[in-house]
Amino acid sequence: MNIPQDLLYTKTHEWVKVEENKVKIGITDFAQHEITDVVHVELPEVGRGIKKEQPAAVVESVKSAFDIYAPVSGKIVEVNDKVLGSPELVNSSPYENGYLFVIEVSDEKELNDLLKADDYKNLI
Amino acid sequence: MEKLLNELSSQCKPAYSVKCDVEINAEIPENLKRKSNLGLPNVAENDLLRHFTNLSRRNYALSTVFYPLGSCTMKYNPLINERIAKIDAFNDIHPYQPVESMQGVLEIVYELEKDLCEIVGMDSFSLQQAAGAHGEFAGLLVIAKYFKSIKQKRTKIIVPDSAHGTNPASITFAGFEIVPLKSEADGSISLEKLKEVLIPEVAAMMLTVPNTLGVFEKNITEISKLVHDNGSLLYYDGANLNAVMGIVRPGDMGFDVMHINLHKTFSTPHGGGGPGSGPIGVKSFLGSFLPVPRIEKRKNKYVLNYRKSKSIGKMKAFFGNFSVILKAYVYVKALGGKGLKNVSKQAVLNANYMLAKFKDKINVPAGSRCMHEFVLSPKAILENDVRTLDVAKRLLDYGYYAPTVYFPLIVDEAIMIEPTETESKDTLDKFIDVVNKIILEEAIEDPQKLKNAPVNTPVTRLNEVEAARKPILKWQ
Numbered sequence: 285m286n287i288p289q290d291l292l293y294t295k296t297h298e299w300v301k302v303e304e305n306k307v308k309i310g311i312t313d314f315a316q317h318e319i320t321d322v323v324h325v326e327l328p329e330v331g332r333g334i335k336k337e338q339p340a341a342v343v344e345s346v347k348s349a350f351d352i353y354a355p356v357s358g359k360i361v362e363v364n365d366k367v368l369g370s371p372e373l374v375n376s377s378p379y380e381n382g383y384l385f386v387i388e389v390s391d392e393k394e395l396n397d398l399l400k401a402d403d404y405k406n407l408i
Numbered sequence: 409m410e411k412l413l414n415e416l417s418s419q420c421k422p423a424y425s426v427k428c429d430v431e432i433n434a435e436i437p438e439n440l441k442r443k444s445n446l447g448l449p450n451v452a453e454n455d456l457l458r459h460f461t462n463l464s465r466r467n468y469a470l471s472t473v474f475y476p477l478g479s480c481t482m483k484y485n486p487l488i489n490e491r492i493a494k495i496d497a498f499n500d501i502h503p504y505q506p507v508e509s510m511q512g513v514l515e516i517v518y519e520l521e522k523d524l525c526e527i528v529g530m531d532s533f534s535l536q537q538a539a540g541a542h543g544e545f546a547g548l549l550v551i552a553k554y555f556k557s558i559k560q561k562r563t564k565i566i567v568p569d570s571a572h573g574t575n576p577a578s579i580t581f582a583g584f585e586i587v588p589l590k591s592e593a594d595g596s597i598s599l600e601k602l603k604e605v606l607i608p609e610v611a612a613m614m615l616t617v618p619n620t621l622g623v624f625e626k627n628i629t630e631i632s633k634l635v636h637d638n639g640s641l642l643y644y645d646g647a648n649l650n651a652v653m654g655i656v657r658p659g660d661m662g663f664d665v666m667h668i669n670l671h672k673t674f675s676t677p678h679g680g681g682g683p684g685s686g687p688i689g690v691k692s693f694l695g696s697f698l699p700v701p702r703i704e705k706r707k708n709k710y711v712l713n714y715r716k717s718k719s720i721g722k723m724k725a726f727f728g729n730f731s732v733i734l735k736a737y738v739y740v741k742a743l744g745g746k747g748l749k750n751v752s753k754q755a756v757l758n759a760n761y762m763l764a765k766f767k768d769k770i771n772v773p774a775g776s777r778c779m780h781e782f783v784l785s786p787k788a789i790l791e792n793d794v795r796t797l798d799v800a801k802r803l804l805d806y807g808y809y810a811p812t813v814y815f816p817l818i819v820d821e822a823i824m825i826e827p828t829e830t831e832s833k834d835t836l837d838k839f840i841d842v843v844n845k846i847i848l849e850e851a852i853e854d855p856q857k858l859k860n861a862p863v864n865t866p867v868t869r870l871n872e873v874e875a876a877r878k879p880i881l882k883w884q
Contacts, residue, residue, distance in 0.1 A: 320795075320797075321873040323873060323876035323877050324876070324877075346872045346873055346876060347814045348573075348814060348815070348817060349573075371877060372877070
């Protein structure tokens with residue numbers, strides 16, 4: 285299972301990449317394997333304000349539909365339109381081309397609540 | 409694969425003729441006249457007959473085989489239901505007829521409302537809703553209207569994560585916000601976790617009893633007290649009512665609003681899309697909010713009362729899906745109180761018999777006792793990337809319809825089995841043997857066999873992923 289050391293994680297299997305005051309978010313390799321082939325993705329509206337742990341996106345596989353939660357509060361500033369037309373990117377490249385959205389962080393202290401790679405590894 | 413009618417169509421001389429023995433005098437404007445031919449498939453009568461007969465032989469039905477999906481999808485529908493529903497007096501009636509001329513139909517709806525009240529311990533019922541989720545929606549509208557009437561602003565509904573997917577969907581549709589509640593490993597509710605989410609804005613909590621793992625909520629009295637002490641209401645999702653009829657009543661457990669799936673618990677066929685029927689029952693303080701028209705009895709006559717100022721309005725045309733209501737009425741009257749109780753006792757016994765046969769071999773997250781259904785989690789046994797989906801596909805090769813898989817979501821690689829009350833021990837034994845053989849033998853000795861399954865069906869493994877990602881929605 286691929287768990288990059290330089291990312292942060294949530295208990296609900298999102299990964300978080302910190303880039304200055306923004307965070308890029310997707311689902312982990314473990315999550316994409318568990319939910320199996322992704323067939324549809326719904327992304328939030330750019331500009332929308334969002335609170336930590338609120339549902340932000342939906343990833344649907346042949347198994348079921350899963351809510352993807354915002355790991356931190358802030359504003360959605362970018363979404364990955366490519367996964368709309370090619371949902372298989374979430375499976376084939378969960379940490380790169382299959383990312384879902386970017387949040388501009390409103391409270392950087394919330395980042396401290398996220399899991400380090402080793403903690404996430406222990407969780408799964 | 410049987411070809412489509414369009415593919416069977418022949419280019420030769422017309423295989424059919426359409427004659428009109430009435431002269432059509434209507435003047436059709438030129439621009440509305442069809443220029444091309446109709447494009448109907450050109451198939452001769454006997455070929456057409458063979459086409460449909462061949463298709464009908466591929467039907468998979470409870471009248472030919474066992475369905476491990478249970479009352480959730482299809483339990484046995486007694487044939488007496490169909491015989492009664494075929495009577496001309498019911499079929500030739502029109503809902504716009506004068507009320508005086510359809511007293512019998514109204515009596516049946518009225519009587520079934522009363523019977524359901526007795527079975528589940530509620531004070532009033534509305535039979536209009538077309539399905540379970542429609543019932544949930546109506547029930548939540550009643551809750552919204554109630555809080556509006558007592559001038560309280562309550563915007564949130566608690567729903568456990570083991571609930572049916574329709575619960576959160578109905579909550580959103582009815583304009584409420586979802587408060588998810590993490591359930592325990594056996595799907596039950598932790599009172600401590602419940603207390604944390606019971607804030608003043610909570611209008612209601614939706615609960616399925618027994619829950620989707622087939623476990624009766626042992627803390628239901630305490631849950632009811634906590635919810636009501638918060639000024640909130642308790643909603644009963646009746647999807648699993650088949651387990652408790654005549655034994656306990658949601659009304660007595662403290663539920664204020666509920667829906668029943670007549671097409672599940674009270675028979676009537678619905679696999680494949682309906683029609684269904686999702687009556688809602690409420691305690692007396694909510695009765696005035698039920699949909700109109702209410703059927704009332706005045707001086708031995710049944711009348712339709714539309715004058716209910718607090719009502720949430722109309723949910724469905726006329727009286728709902730009357731044929732389903734009628735079949736449920738026949739089911740209730742044919743079985744009676746004692747019979748309905750036996751249905752639940754037998755359904756629970758059958759499920760526990762199966763569970764006892766599985767529990768030492770395959771992981772059962774909710775423990776060794778269940779109500780009418782149970783959930784297996786073969787994750788620890790399955791290796792070589794074999795998954796529950798492959799087990800389900802392999803079951804098709806043995807002539808069984810696959811059970812519900814990957815639900816509830818809180819169980820890894822879930823296989824949900826609900827045998828229902830009408831299956832014999834012999835049928836259950838055969839199915840148990842096949843499931844054990846697939847999971848404990850074939851999956852280990854010949855995993856490829858499961859990956860390739862099914863091979864004995866009219867079509868082999870379909871590419872579900874491609875079908876979902878790039879669906880072809882019309883004949884081409």
